Amino acid sequence: MVAILIFVVVFLGALVALVVVTFLFAPRRPSEIKERRFESGGPPYGPVQRRLLMQYFGYIYLVTVVEAAVGLALVAVLTAQPSAPMLYLAIALLLAAVLIVVLRYFKVLNDIRRWS
Amino acid sequence: MDLPFSGDLIAALVFPGVLGIFGFLVVAIWLERKLVARVQWRYGPLYVSKPLGGLLQPVADLLKLVFSELVLPRHTNRLFFAAAPILLFFAEGLPVVFIAAAPGVVMAPHPYGLAIAVVLVLLVAVLVVAMAWTEADKFTYVGAVREILLTAAYEVPLLLAALAMFILYGTADPYGVVEAQSNLWGAVLNPLAFVAYLVALLMATTRFPFEIPEAEPEVVLGPYTEYGSTLFIYAFGANYVKLYVLALLGSVLFLGGWLPAGGLAGVFITLVKMLVFVLPAMLVRAIYPRYRIDQALRIGWGKLLALSVAAVALSLVWRLLR
């Protein structure tokens, strides 16, 4: 426990100390242009937020579902009794189901037109 | 154990801890630039310290960045702008708390240590997106979206590769995992999981074929565009810290950790085994072009997912045979 505290304090302390060094010793000549948004060497133009193309966002829905399933499997494996063949069978079936779903809808997920 | 002084202090300050992280930052950047240069028939950084082959180049870069002006843009929340990369760098380094580098050299021995480390690695992508959001820049915005999508591509295979190994060993305790590999390495028992882990590592650290969020020709530096000075070291170096953590995790999970030695010699063996993950990750920069984001997603949810599911199936078979 002490080791974790030492690690956190030394690590964060080193990171903050470097920023403080920059703050103390680096030359400073603030100007209005310098503090503008970086736009590849031109003046800022237009709003930052744009409308996103939703073409790939099916994957994000997918990842939230599948990751939860895999997480459950992880917890089950780590907390199960040493010999529980039924558990492993359940995991195998779960993964097979995931694989089948992904393969079945893979074409849809890749089809840009259906998501935009 | 038979260490001269307490192992967890060594873990906190020297090897998987602070000194290891910063040392890896310097050595990995030098190694990457040098290896890529040699593959391209160049010398790479050289004249800064000729007898050392330019090893001081990252040090010079860091010094220059530390002593250059710190610009906090006006349109951002300045406190968050300064805090985000520090938090990111710190969070990327946090999983080493739970990974053992040698018997006794671990900060927090925990029965589910490696599982916690994997989950911590996966949680960090949120901070990259938060950082990009704080910067409020067109390029960081696109970079953040790409980071989210790339995360969606690698998270499940990485988790599945870890799951395969946990099923194989029946534990997530670093000591238990290494002990289970005393006869055969995990990479030999389950090569599919090893390959899936390697590819997921390249994706997670945005190494070259998947260097999509910070694609230089398209979005200037992706989520790291607005940062200069010291904050740039943290924002950009966080990837190298992630590589360090994943290489350490991989050497424990797949290559038998500190075996066949113990004590301080085990630390060096772990270091050497980390090279198995680090060297290809450095070398791919000179080999591959960059995938498009849809290609990366297709790989993640196609071949890589199939590979990692097959790895889990292989582990199940091993487990039931035993």
Next chain:
Amino acid sequence: MKTLVSQAVARLARWGTKWSLWPPHLVTACCGVEIGHIFGSVYDAERFGMLPMGSLRQSNIIIIEGTITLKMAKFVKYVYEQMPEPKYVIAMGACAIKGGVFYGSYHMVPASKVVPVHAYVSGCPPTPEAVLKAVSKVQEQIGHAEN
């Protein structure tokens, strides 16, 4: 004591800056082809610690490649203004020094009238070796700077 510390810090900073000059991608004219050559395999400027950088927040040297028109001068000025503080400029090619073949044209600006320049390279375009020599001249200037 305080001056000793600040002197040591300044020396460290100068050493770091000297060996880590990162130019942004700012190509104004045809000398940009030679810039590609400088960073290529044959004249590997990375030996001197140069690394082409995407964003201006990290870069600290501009290599002005050739002609600056009035229209481009605004952006060169803007890029220079946006870079963080220790910053250096190399004017490359006859056009950037005084105008070259465009001398006296209504729409061209010498680089020195837009930004403070630390080294000039003659030629149309200069050889990569000449630019590397300019880089080492700039490095000498940084190393011998007094503060």
Next chain:
Amino acid sequence: MIIHLKLFATAVKQLLQQPLTVRWPEERRDYGDRVRGFIVNDRSKCISCQLCEAVCPAKAIKFHLEADGRRYPGIDWGRCILCGYCVDACPTGSLQHVNNTEIVWTDLDVYKKPSEMDPDDAAPLPGTKSLI
């Protein structure tokens, strides 16, 4: 799978080969002996015919009255594009390129008067010639 292994094998092969970089301060590229470099004027041969001034496309050459009562060409290196027309036009061969292409200045004073264009001033560059 095989293709990726082949790519890695190629990378490792190239990793072990010798770099082809021209190590610049120590060695220089062999541009041949007729490279269009720095231009010098041999004043013993110059006949002040002003052909070089007439032919210069960048109008970089100007003639100056020197102490010996004759006019000699001076070159503005902020305008010269090293095309070599003046050298071709010179009827006596007094204007000559030397092998030095590394023409670098640290200030804007780049106009070279005739007295600063002696052939003896342009010292040969140190270093060996590279392979390529």
